[in-house]
Amino acid sequence: MNFVRFCEQHGAEHVTADLAVAWATQTGRGSREEVYLARRLDTVRIFARHVQALDPATEIPPEDVLSRRYRRIPP
Template sequence: MSANTLVRCAEEYLAMRRSLGYKLDRQGGLLLEFIAYLDDIGVDTITTEAALAWATRPAGANPIWWQRRLSVVRCFARHLKTLDPACQVPPTDLLPGGYRQRTPHLYSPAEIEALVHAAGLLAAPLQAATYQALISLLAVSGLFSGVRPCGRGSFLAFAQLRG
Protein backbone atom coordinates (compact mmCIF):
# COMPACT_ATOMS: atom_id res chain seq x y z
CA MET A 1 0.00 0.00 0.00
CA SER A 2 1.19 3.52 -0.68
CA ALA A 3 1.31 6.21 1.99
CA ASN A 4 -1.73 7.88 0.42
CA THR A 5 -3.66 4.62 0.59
CA LEU A 6 -2.67 4.14 4.24
CA VAL A 7 -3.77 7.70 5.06
CA ARG A 8 -7.11 7.11 3.31
CA CYS A 9 -7.59 3.80 5.17
CA ALA A 10 -6.71 5.50 8.47
CA GLU A 11 -9.16 8.33 7.84
CA GLU A 12 -11.92 5.84 6.99
CA TYR A 13 -11.06 3.80 10.09
CA LEU A 14 -11.15 6.90 12.31
CA ALA A 15 -14.44 8.05 10.75
CA MET A 16 -15.97 4.62 11.39
CA ARG A 17 -14.81 4.58 15.02
CA ARG A 18 -16.01 8.15 15.57
CA SER A 19 -19.41 7.22 14.15
CA LEU A 20 -19.57 4.62 16.93
CA GLY A 21 -19.06 7.34 19.55
CA TYR A 22 -15.29 7.34 20.07
CA LYS A 23 -13.61 10.77 20.08
CA LEU A 24 -10.13 9.58 19.08
CA ASP A 25 -8.62 13.09 19.08
CA ARG A 26 -5.21 12.05 20.36
CA GLN A 27 -5.31 8.58 18.80
CA GLY A 28 -6.15 10.01 15.37
CA GLY A 29 -3.15 12.31 15.47
CA LEU A 30 -0.89 9.50 16.63
CA LEU A 31 -2.12 7.20 13.88
CA LEU A 32 -1.45 9.76 11.16
CA GLU A 33 1.97 10.44 12.72
CA PHE A 34 2.72 6.71 12.53
CA ILE A 35 1.72 6.55 8.87
CA ALA A 36 4.02 9.52 8.14
CA TYR A 37 6.79 7.61 9.94
CA LEU A 38 6.17 4.55 7.74
CA ASP A 39 6.42 6.78 4.67
CA ASP A 40 9.67 8.33 5.96
CA ILE A 41 11.33 4.94 6.43
CA GLY A 42 9.99 3.59 3.14
CA VAL A 43 7.70 0.87 4.54
CA ASP A 44 4.43 0.38 2.67
CA THR A 45 2.45 -1.57 5.28
CA ILE A 46 2.40 -2.04 9.04
CA THR A 47 5.12 -4.34 10.36
CA THR A 48 5.72 -5.27 13.96
CA GLU A 49 9.29 -4.01 13.69
CA ALA A 50 8.25 -0.59 12.37
CA ALA A 51 5.43 -0.29 14.91
CA LEU A 52 7.78 -1.08 17.78
CA ALA A 53 10.43 1.35 16.52
CA TRP A 54 7.87 4.15 16.26
CA ALA A 55 6.08 3.36 19.53
CA THR A 56 9.29 3.48 21.58
CA ARG A 57 10.05 7.04 20.48
CA PRO A 58 11.26 9.15 22.20
CA ALA A 59 13.80 6.89 23.86
CA GLY A 60 13.46 8.35 27.37
CA ALA A 61 9.65 8.37 27.50
CA ASN A 62 7.57 6.49 30.03
CA PRO A 63 6.94 2.85 28.98
CA ILE A 64 3.21 3.41 29.56
CA TRP A 65 3.32 6.08 26.82
CA TRP A 66 5.06 3.59 24.52
CA GLN A 67 2.31 1.05 25.17
CA ARG A 68 -0.39 3.59 24.40
CA ARG A 69 1.30 4.50 21.13
CA LEU A 70 1.63 0.83 20.20
CA SER A 71 -1.99 0.22 21.16
CA VAL A 72 -3.12 2.85 18.64
CA VAL A 73 -1.15 1.07 15.91
CA ARG A 74 -2.40 -2.36 17.01
CA CYS A 75 -6.07 -1.36 16.81
CA PHE A 76 -5.62 0.09 13.34
CA ALA A 77 -3.53 -2.91 12.24
CA ARG A 78 -6.36 -5.28 13.21
CA HIS A 79 -8.67 -3.29 10.97
CA LEU A 80 -6.15 -2.99 8.13
CA LYS A 81 -5.37 -6.73 8.22
CA THR A 82 -8.79 -7.35 6.65
CA LEU A 83 -7.80 -5.18 3.67
CA ASP A 84 -4.07 -5.97 3.46
CA PRO A 85 -2.98 -9.55 4.30
CA ALA A 86 0.66 -8.38 4.47
CA CYS A 87 -0.16 -6.13 7.44
CA GLN A 88 1.24 -7.40 10.74
CA VAL A 89 -0.64 -6.90 14.01
CA PRO A 90 1.84 -6.22 16.84
CA PRO A 91 1.34 -8.64 19.76
CA THR A 92 -0.07 -7.28 23.02
CA ASP A 93 2.90 -8.46 25.09
CA LEU A 94 5.53 -6.79 22.91
CA LEU A 95 6.45 -4.15 25.49
CA PRO A 96 7.11 -5.03 29.14
CA GLY A 97 5.57 -3.35 32.15
CA GLY A 98 2.59 -1.14 31.77
CA TYR A 99 -0.02 0.17 34.11
CA ARG A 100 0.18 -1.28 37.58
CA GLN A 101 -2.85 -0.95 39.76
CA ARG A 102 -2.13 0.37 43.21
CA THR A 103 -2.67 -1.99 46.12
CA PRO A 104 -6.03 -1.10 47.65
CA HIS A 105 -6.30 0.02 51.25
CA LEU A 106 -8.38 -2.43 53.25
CA TYR A 107 -10.28 -0.57 55.96
CA SER A 108 -10.10 -2.00 59.44
CA PRO A 109 -13.26 -2.17 61.56
CA ALA A 110 -11.98 0.82 63.57
CA GLU A 111 -11.47 2.88 60.39
CA ILE A 112 -14.96 2.02 59.16
CA GLU A 113 -16.40 3.01 62.53
CA ALA A 114 -14.48 6.32 62.35
CA LEU A 115 -15.81 6.99 58.83
CA VAL A 116 -19.40 6.31 59.88
CA HIS A 117 -18.95 8.54 62.94
CA ALA A 118 -17.39 11.36 60.88
CA ALA A 119 -20.23 11.13 58.36
CA GLY A 120 -22.68 11.58 61.23
CA LEU A 121 -21.04 14.90 62.10
CA LEU A 122 -22.02 16.53 58.81
CA ALA A 123 -24.12 19.68 59.29
CA ALA A 124 -27.11 18.62 57.19
CA PRO A 125 -28.94 15.78 58.99
CA LEU A 126 -30.20 14.12 55.81
CA GLN A 127 -26.74 14.23 54.24
CA ALA A 128 -25.20 12.82 57.43
CA ALA A 129 -27.68 9.94 57.53
CA THR A 130 -27.23 9.28 53.80
CA TYR A 131 -23.45 9.05 54.07
CA GLN A 132 -23.64 6.91 57.20
CA ALA A 133 -25.96 4.51 55.39
CA LEU A 134 -23.83 4.50 52.24
CA ILE A 135 -20.58 3.82 54.11
CA SER A 136 -22.26 1.11 56.19
CA LEU A 137 -23.74 -0.59 53.12
CA LEU A 138 -20.41 -0.49 51.30
CA ALA A 139 -18.66 -1.93 54.34
CA VAL A 140 -21.06 -4.83 54.90
CA SER A 141 -21.10 -5.74 51.22
CA GLY A 142 -17.33 -5.40 50.83
CA LEU A 143 -17.79 -3.08 47.86
CA PHE A 144 -15.45 -0.22 48.64
CA SER A 145 -14.19 1.21 45.36
CA GLY A 146 -11.43 -0.87 43.77
CA VAL A 147 -11.61 -3.71 46.30
CA ARG A 148 -13.04 -7.09 45.45
CA PRO A 149 -16.10 -8.03 47.53
CA CYS A 150 -15.50 -9.73 50.88
CA GLY A 151 -16.58 -13.22 51.76
CA ARG A 152 -19.73 -14.33 53.58
CA GLY A 153 -18.66 -13.22 57.05
CA SER A 154 -18.41 -9.52 56.22
CA PHE A 155 -21.97 -8.65 57.31
CA LEU A 156 -21.66 -10.47 60.60
CA ALA A 157 -18.30 -8.87 61.32
CA PHE A 158 -19.67 -5.38 60.69
CA ALA A 159 -22.88 -6.11 62.63
CA GLN A 160 -20.76 -7.18 65.61
CA LEU A 161 -18.66 -4.04 65.22
CA ARG A 162 -21.75 -1.81 65.28
CA GLY A 163 -23.16 -3.70 68.28
Protein backbone atom coordinates in the same frame (compact mmCIF):
# COMPACT_ATOMS: atom_id res chain seq x y z
CA MET B 1 -1.26 10.20 11.28
CA ASN B 2 2.22 10.33 12.78
CA PHE B 3 2.56 6.58 12.37
CA VAL B 4 1.47 6.74 8.74
CA ARG B 5 4.00 9.51 8.11
CA PHE B 6 6.67 7.42 9.85
CA CYS B 7 5.87 4.45 7.57
CA GLU B 8 6.06 6.64 4.48
CA GLN B 9 9.41 8.07 5.56
CA HIS B 10 10.77 4.54 5.94
CA GLY B 11 9.41 3.46 2.56
CA ALA B 12 7.27 0.73 4.11
CA GLU B 13 4.78 -0.97 1.85
CA HIS B 14 3.09 -2.80 4.73
CA VAL B 15 2.68 -2.26 8.45
CA THR B 16 5.13 -4.52 10.30
CA ALA B 17 5.52 -5.27 13.99
CA ASP B 18 9.13 -4.02 13.93
CA LEU B 19 8.09 -0.74 12.36
CA ALA B 20 5.30 -0.30 14.91
CA VAL B 21 7.64 -0.88 17.85
CA ALA B 22 10.22 1.51 16.37
CA TRP B 23 7.58 4.23 16.05
CA ALA B 24 6.13 3.63 19.51
CA THR B 25 9.52 3.85 21.22
CA GLN B 26 10.64 6.94 19.32
CA THR B 27 8.96 9.94 20.88
CA GLY B 28 9.42 13.61 20.22
CA ARG B 29 7.97 14.45 23.60
CA GLY B 30 10.90 12.96 25.46
CA SER B 31 8.65 10.65 27.47
CA ARG B 32 10.29 7.29 28.03
CA GLU B 33 7.62 6.01 30.43
CA GLU B 34 6.69 2.42 29.68
CA VAL B 35 2.96 3.11 30.01
CA TYR B 36 3.12 5.95 27.48
CA LEU B 37 5.10 3.83 25.00
CA ALA B 38 2.69 0.91 25.44
CA ARG B 39 -0.27 3.18 24.73
CA ARG B 40 1.37 4.36 21.52
CA LEU B 41 1.82 0.76 20.45
CA ASP B 42 -1.80 -0.02 21.38
CA THR B 43 -2.86 2.71 18.96
CA VAL B 44 -0.90 1.04 16.17
CA ARG B 45 -2.40 -2.36 17.05
CA ILE B 46 -5.92 -0.98 16.59
CA PHE B 47 -4.92 0.68 13.32
CA ALA B 48 -3.19 -2.50 12.07
CA ARG B 49 -6.29 -4.61 12.74
CA HIS B 50 -8.29 -2.36 10.44
CA VAL B 51 -5.61 -2.18 7.76
CA GLN B 52 -5.21 -5.96 7.78
CA ALA B 53 -8.71 -6.27 6.31
CA LEU B 54 -7.44 -4.42 3.22
CA ASP B 55 -3.86 -5.67 3.22
CA PRO B 56 -3.33 -9.25 4.48
CA ALA B 57 0.45 -8.66 4.66
CA THR B 58 -0.10 -6.26 7.57
CA GLU B 59 1.39 -7.49 10.84
CA ILE B 60 -0.34 -6.80 14.13
CA PRO B 61 2.21 -6.18 16.89
CA PRO B 62 2.10 -8.89 19.59
CA GLU B 63 0.36 -8.09 22.87
CA ASP B 64 3.43 -8.98 24.95
CA VAL B 65 5.62 -6.25 23.47
CA LEU B 66 6.01 -3.17 25.71
CA SER B 67 4.55 -3.73 29.13
CA ARG B 68 1.27 -2.02 29.96
CA ARG B 69 1.77 -2.20 33.68
CA TYR B 70 0.25 0.79 35.37
CA ARG B 71 2.18 1.92 38.39
CA ARG B 72 -0.07 3.72 40.76
CA ILE B 73 1.57 6.37 42.90
CA PRO B 74 0.92 5.60 46.55
CA PRO B 75 -1.30 8.19 48.27
